[in-house]
Amino acid sequence: MNIANAELKRQLRTLGLPGLAGLLALIAAAALAFTAHRWDTQTAELQARADGLRTRLRALQASGADKTITEAPATPDEWHNNLPPATERQQRLADLLEIGLRIGLTPVRTEHRLSVDKAAGLERLRISMPLTGGYAQLRHYIEAALEHDPALSLDSLKLRRASPLAPEVEAELVWSLHSRSGGES
Secondary structure, three states: OHHHHHHHHHHHHHHHHHHHHHHHHHHHHHHHHHHHHHHHHHHHHHHHHHHHHHHHHHHHHHHOOOHHHHOOOOOHHHHHHHOOEHHHHHHHHHHHHHHHHHHOOOOOOOEEEEEEEOOOOEEEEEEEEEEEEOHHHHHHHHHHHHHHOOOEEEEEEEEEOOOOOOOOEEEEEEEEEEEEOOOOO
16 A cells, blocks of 8 residues: 555656646546536436426417416406415415525515405405515515415515625515405404
């Protein structure tokens, strides 16, 4: 073992500093080539998956199976009956916060205000939520939250950057969770 170490040290001395730098650059290039190949493979797999999803979506659209997604309820009664019950309010709020956490956005604080219209049998939980994060993260969060809860609405959105070069955006989101009131207040 000592003989091998001595031989390695001797060969490194004969290479000199430029040779050693070249050897390290060659090793780094090989590692980058391997990583790039792996990324290309992952990209191809994701592209194939996306193409398959697009094909399935076109087939669903052609068959008319997505009408429940794109068509609004025909009457106000249908709309009211499609709202989740008020008893699910806390879970829906927890889901909204969890989606943000999974995406990497942590709200500093949230403020909630519940309003109930007993005559109409409706309630609305208004949620003010300041966040800081990347623009793409915020877009992804809003899209995921609205997709997850059809009775959720984004009432307002304010964006601000501390400076033009700042990577993060300060956002103030105001959401409304709409529900059928079930006699609880």
